[in-house]
Amino acid sequence: xxxTFDAVRKRFGSVQALDGISFSVEPGxxxxxxxxxxxxxxxxxxxxLDMIRADSGSVxxxxxxxxxxxxxxxxxxxxxxxxxxxxxxxxxxxxxxxxYGLPEGRARQEARDWLARFRVPxxxxxxxxxxxxxxxxxxxxxxxxxxDPPVLIMDEPFTGLDPVNVALLKQAFLExxxxxxxxxxxxxxxxxxxxxxxxxxxxxxxxxVVQGPMREVKxxxxxxxxxxxxxxxxDLPWLPGLPGVTVxxxxxxxxxxxxxxGLDPETVLQAALSxxxxxxxxxxxxxxxxxxxxxxxxxxVEAEDERTLAAAPGTPSAAGV
Amino acid sequence: MAVADDLxxxxxxxxxxxxxxxxxxxxxxxxxxxxxxxxxxxxxxIAITWIGRGSNGSKVVxxxxxxxxxxxxxxxxxxNAQLNTDPTxxxxxxxxTTDLAAARTAVVDGKLSGLLDIERQGSxxxxxxxxxTANPSLERLPLLMEQATSSIAIQDRLTRLGISPGExxxxxxxxxxxxxxxxxxxxxxTTGAEQAARFGIGFGLTILIFMAIxxxxxxxxxxxxxxxxxxxxxxxxxxxxxxxxxxxxxTGVGALALTQYIVIAIPAGLVLLFQGQLSSLILGxxxxxxxxxxxxxxxxxxxxxxxxxLGFGLYSVLYAAAGSLVSRQEELNQLIGPLxxxxxxxxxxxxxxxxxxxxxxxxxMTLLSYVPFLSPYLMLARFSxxxxxxxxxxxxxxxxxxxxxxxxWVAARIYSAGVxxxxxxxxxxxxxxxxxxxR
Numbered sequence: 111x112x113x114t115f116d117a118v119r120k121r122f123g124s125v126q127a128l129d130g131i132s133f134s135v136e137p138g139x140x141x142x143x144x145x146x147x148x149x150x151x152x153x154x155x156x157x158x159l160d161m162i163r164a165d166s167g168s169v170x171x172x173x174x175x176x177x178x179x180x181x182x183x184x185x186x187x188x189x190x191x192x193x194x195x196x197x198x199x200x201x202x203x204x205x206x207x208x209x210y211g212l213p214e215g216r217a218r219q220e221a222r223d224w225l226a227r228f229r230v231p232x233x234x235x236x237x238x239x240x241x242x243x244x245x246x247x248x249x250x251x252x253x254x255x256x257x258d259p260p261v262l263i264m265d266e267p268f269t270g271l272d273p274v275n276v277a278l279l280k281q282a283f284l285e286x287x288x289x290x291x292x293x294x295x296x297x298x299x300x301x302x303x304x305x306x307x308x309x310x311x312x313x314x315x316x317x318x319v320v321q322g323p324m325r326e327v328k329x330x331x332x333x334x335x336x337x338x339x340x341x342x343x344x345d346l347p348w349l350p351g352l353p354g355v356t357v358x359x360x361x362x363x364x365x366x367x368x369x370x371x372g373l374d375p376e377t378v379l380q381a382a383l384s385x386x387x388x389x390x391x392x393x394x395x396x397x398x399x400x401x402x403x404x405x406x407x408x409x410x411v412e413a414e415d416e417r418t419l420a421a422a423p424g425t426p427s428a429a430g431v
Numbered sequence: 432m433a434v435a436d437d438l439x440x441x442x443x444x445x446x447x448x449x450x451x452x453x454x455x456x457x458x459x460x461x462x463x464x465x466x467x468x469x470x471x472x473x474x475x476x477i478a479i480t481w482i483g484r485g486s487n488g489s490k491v492v493x494x495x496x497x498x499x500x501x502x503x504x505x506x507x508x509x510x511n512a513q514l515n516t517d518p519t520x521x522x523x524x525x526x527x528t529t530d531l532a533a534a535r536t537a538v539v540d541g542k543l544s545g546l547l548d549i550e551r552q553g554s555x556x557x558x559x560x561x562x563x564t565a566n567p568s569l570e571r572l573p574l575l576m577e578q579a580t581s582s583i584a585i586q587d588r589l590t591r592l593g594i595s596p597g598e599x600x601x602x603x604x605x606x607x608x609x610x611x612x613x614x615x616x617x618x619x620x621t622t623g624a625e626q627a628a629r630f631g632i633g634f635g636l637t638i639l640i641f642m643a644i645x646x647x648x649x650x651x652x653x654x655x656x657x658x659x660x661x662x663x664x665x666x667x668x669x670x671x672x673x674x675x676x677x678x679x680x681x682t683g684v685g686a687l688a689l690t691q692y693i694v695i696a697i698p699a700g701l702v703l704l705f706q707g708q709l710s711s712l713i714l715g716x717x718x719x720x721x722x723x724x725x726x727x728x729x730x731x732x733x734x735x736x737x738x739x740x741l742g743f744g745l746y747s748v749l750y751a752a753a754g755s756l757v758s759r760q761e762e763l764n765q766l767i768g769p770l771x772x773x774x775x776x777x778x779x780x781x782x783x784x785x786x787x788x789x790x791x792x793x794x795x796m797t798l799l800s801y802v803p804f805l806s807p808y809l810m811l812a813r814f815s816x817x818x819x820x821x822x823x824x825x826x827x828x829x830x831x832x833x834x835x836x837x838x839x840w841v842a843a844r845i846y847s848a849g850v851x852x853x854x855x856x857x858x859x860x861x862x863x864x865x866x867x868x869x870r
Contacts, residue, residue, distance in 0.1 A: 159669055161851065180436075186669040192662030197451065208443050209670035211436070253666060 112136055113158070113261060113292060118167035120153055127153040129316040130167065135294055135309070140287050142307035143296040144403060146411045150316045151296035152189055155263050158294075159184055171261065182210040185254040189265035189296075191247055195239035199225075199249055202238065203256055210257035217256060224252040228278055244271050251279065255286065262286065264295040268302050280306055298411045300400040310399070312406055319406040328396040331405045335398075336375045339364035339391035340382060352381055358401065364391050368401070437678070440671045444679025448654065449687050458691075466695045473699040477710045488514075488521035489544035489572055492528040492537075498551035500590075503527040506549065506583060513579045522575065538562050544572065547580070555591065557584050633815025634785035636735045637808045639692070640742050641778040645771065647688040647743065648750040651680055652767050655754030655846075664850045673847040677839065681747045688743065734814050734824055741831045742807025745838055746774060752842035755849035777808035784812055792818045801827050803834035 113135040120128040128150045135141040145151050156162045158169045160177040169176040171183065194202055200221055207217035225231050228248045238246060247270060255262060268276055283293055283306050297303060303310055304324075311321035320330055335358070340346065346365050350357055354370030355378065369375055375394045382389050397405070404410050452458055471478075491510070495503040507525040515521040528534045528546070537543040545563035552558045559580040567573040582603070589599050658664045667676060702709065753766040780799070783789040789796060791813050800809035800819065806827040813819035 156851070161665075161668055161847070181670055181672075184669060186666070188662070188665040188669075190662040190665065192658075192664065192666055194451075194658075194663055195661055205443065205447055206666065206670055209440050209667065211439070250666065 112172060113294070114170050115154065115158070116168050116170070118154065118157060118164045118169060120150075120157060120162070120164050122153075126316050128157070128164070131313065131316070131318050132167075133311045133318060133321045135292055137292050138287060138290050139292060139308045140283055140306050141292070141294045142303035142310035143294060143313065144298065144300070144303060144310060144399070145296070145313040146298060146407075148315075149313045151313060152265055154313070155186075155265055155294075155296065158263060159186055182212075182257050183259055183261060185257070185259035185262040187251055187254040187262075187264040187267055189269075191243070191250050193238035193246055193249060193253075196237055198235055198237055199241070200234040203249070203253055206253045207256040210259075212257045220256055221252060224256065227282070228252070244275055247271060248275060248278075251282070255282075259291070261292045262294070264293070266297055267295050268297060268299055276302075300398065300403065300411070303399050312403055314407045320402070325396075327402060328399075331397055331402060332371055333397055333401075333405075334369045334373075334375055335366060335395050335401070336369060336378050337364045337366050337391060337393040337395060338378060338382065338389065340387040341390050342388070346382075346387075348381075348385060349378075352378065364393075368397065437672070437675055440675040441678040441682060444667075444671065444676055445683035445686065448680055448683025452650070452654075452684070452687055453690070458687075462691050462694055465691075466698060469695050469699040470702055473702040474709070477706065488524040490542075491523050491525045491545045491547060491572075491576075492534050492543060493525060493547045494528050494531050494534060494549065496548070496550035499549050499557065500551075501549070501557075501583075501587065503529075503549075506547070509583060510547075510576075510579050513582070514575050523572065535562060538564060545576070547576065557587050559584070631785065632731070633812045634782060636731075636815065637778055637781040637811055639735075640739050640807050640811070641774065643688050643692070643739065643743055644746045644774050647684050648746045648770070648774075649767070650687075651684045651747045652750040652754035652763055653760070654680060654684065655751050655850075656757050656760055656763050659755060659757070659850050660759060668847075668850060673843040673850075674839070677748060677751050677843055677846055680751055681744060685740075685743055685747065730821075731815055735811060737824075737828055738807040738811045738831075741828060741835065745803060745807075745831060745835045746770060748835065748838045748842045752845040752849065755846040773804045777805035780805070781808040781812040784809075784816075791816070801830055803831050806831055 115131050115133050118128050118131045119126075131150070131154060143151050143154070153162070157164045158176055163177075171179060193199075197205075200218060203221035204214050204217045207221070208214050212220075222231065222234060225234055230245060230248065233241060233245065233249070238249065241249065247267075251264075251267065254264065267279060271279060287293060287308075307324055309321070309323045310327055312319040312327075320327055322330075338346070338349075345360070349355060349365065349367060354373040356368045356370075357365060358368050359366040367378065369378075379389065379392050382392075400410070493503045493507045493510070495501060495506065504527050507527055510523060510525040511521075514523050523544075525547075531546075531548065534543065534546045538546050541564070544565065545561055548560040548562060550558045550560070559576075561573060561576050561580075563573060565573060586599060589602065590596075594602070658667070671679075749770055750767055753770065754763065756766055757763050780789060780791075780796070784791045784796075791797065791800060791809060796809070797813075799805050800813050800823075802809075810819060810824055810827040814824055
């Protein structure tokens with residue numbers, strides 16, 4: 111089942127929230143939806159779910175307008191997490207699932223299975239306000255998938271989770287994908303996209319900047335990235351002097367540089383060797399999604415955003431190898 | 432299929448709303464407390480009689496002077512017969528004395544309520560002196576004594592004129608007296624007491640509607656505002672349509688309101704219905720047959736049920752829409768204020784009509800009784816007072832029903848947009864914006 115946005119526009123007062131967004135998600139894909147806060151991700155998702163109506167354009171699933179599809183087609187994890195504070199976890203899960211038409215007995219059984227899979231089987235009889243934020247988020251994820259929807263739409267699903275739960279959630283993503291579900295999620299955490307997405311779209315101020323399968327998007331800049339490390343001096347002061355080379359990251363482990371269009375990465379290796387450096391690491395790779403984002407949008411995802419700070423890919427400590 | 436889905440989800444939402452509130456401690460306590468209070472109020476007449484049961488009336492002694500031909504004991508029994516009309520609550524306990532000075536002292540000491548001193552004047556007429564410390568402008572007994580003694584004086588004059596006691600009975604027979612209202616319609620109240628009872632009952636029923644709208648309408652608005660502030664709204668909004676959520680909430684809280692009302696009303700109603708049996712059980716005496724209190728009829732209860740459901744439905748749908756517009760609980764009162772004011776206005780007009788300040792059968796008021804937001808109060812009051820027939824009730828109910836359909840549409844629109852709006856001051860601009868943005 112292919113989910114297609116076709117020239118979707120939406121205006122709120124003087125703000126053009128979506129300015130003609132078009133893209134397609136193939137069935138059985140994990141699709142990442144990237145953008146800074148306020149870029150229009152949530153609006154696009156709400157239009158897809160028929161919570162708000164587009165001014166023009168359409169969202170279709172296999173050619174059927176999204177608003178004509180039964181509600182159980184969609185699983186939705188909103189950005190703002192919410193549960194009934196004083197209701198028991200199992201009761202809420204059964205309540206949500208029964209609204210989608212799942213018989214209550216089956217809903218309770220499946221809910222218990224999922225709680226066990228997320229390693230919290232004893233939360234079934236606890237009230238939601240007795241759980242930590244991260245655990246509430248897991249409950250909400252279960253609420254979104256309990257009725258076994260073919261399409262799962264998630265707004266910032268990884269925000270606020272600790273590494274253990276991030277790993278559990280990623281595992282669940284891949285499992286659902288293997289069962290043929292279509293997963294769309296928004297994020298501003300670039301490394302998540304690299305790890306789990308088959309395809310992605312980058313959105314900025316209501317406009318689609320780039321979209322497609324991961325590999326194609328990575329090649330879209332035409333630039334190559336070289337990672338270089340030498341014994342002894344980690345600073346490599348001569349590197350910026352090479353023609354067409356931009357240092358994008360310098361660290362004690364290795365230095366990352368970007369090659370200008372059409373330049374051969376081999377020239378960097380030869381330059382190092384000719385200077386008598388002992389090369390310990392040389393790698394030709396594709397640019398990170400973060401680089402692609404900066405390349406297309408012209409600036410990094412806002413660092414002043416509080417939630418971004420903890421996992422911001424731009425800070426050296428968080429840049430994964 | 433859509434209708435089946437709507438029904439299913441309305442039931443699911445209503446069930447959650449109903450049971451999650453039913454189980455709260457506040458609900459259980461308030462219900463039990465109100466039930467006890469109302470039952471006690473219903474039993475109040477029995478209790479008052481029971482408390483007064485021990486008293487045999489105010490102690491009064493009768494003294495007759497030397498030239499009085501009447502026996503003091505005859506006067507005492509005449510007073511007892513005239514003043515103690517209610518055998519369960521006697522007004523006086525009259526007896527005889529021959530010691531005038533001792534009786535005076537007893538009155539001063541408070542051992543006696545009064546002393547009736549009867550003397551024959553030179554003119555031949557009787558002179559009655561009631562010796563009492565009671566303030567005649569505050570207590571009833573001196574006045575009653577005056578009325579009772581004047582009939583004794585008349586009897587004495589008749590006797591002196593030579594009219595036999597048998598003939599006197601004919602003279603004192605009650606006049607054939609009745610009241611007729613030429614404007615009263617057919618089936619309307621026939622006596623003044625019935626008229627008053629009907630106004631009172633109609634007013635009581637409008638209070639019930641007013642309280643339900645005020646109290647449970649607030650619950651609905653709060654429940655929506657809570658879902659919005661806990662952000663659970665967006666989750667359920669994906670699973671159910673605004674119409675289903677609204678319908679479920681109004682149904683669930685409405686059912687809860689009815690549950691509370693019935694739990695409160697059943698014991699009180701039983702006490703009222705079997706007042707006669709209960710009082711004979713507790714106080715002794717002959718049992719009176721059980722019956723509906725004066726002024727209540729099955730038709731009136733049916734019309735009350737109709738306006739209760741429709742009125743509650745209309746207001747609660749709009750209360751829910753108001754709840755969807757606020758970001759914080761504190762803003763809620765600001766938005767539901769205007770609605771509460773309209774509801775209060777309807778209730779006040781009904782109250783004024785019950786006290787005779789406003790005549791609901793005059794032109795502008797008759798028209799108001801068809802206005803949707805006011806008709807639950809005014810048409811009910813008119814029907815209970817006999818001013819409006821079944822056709823007027825039906826017209827008002829149909830108008831009310833159509834308004835509910837329109838209100839549902841408006842509310843669902845406001846709701847679907849309102850629940851996604853955060854951080855703005857509520858106001859009419861916001862209502863308008865939500866109305867335009869809704870789906």
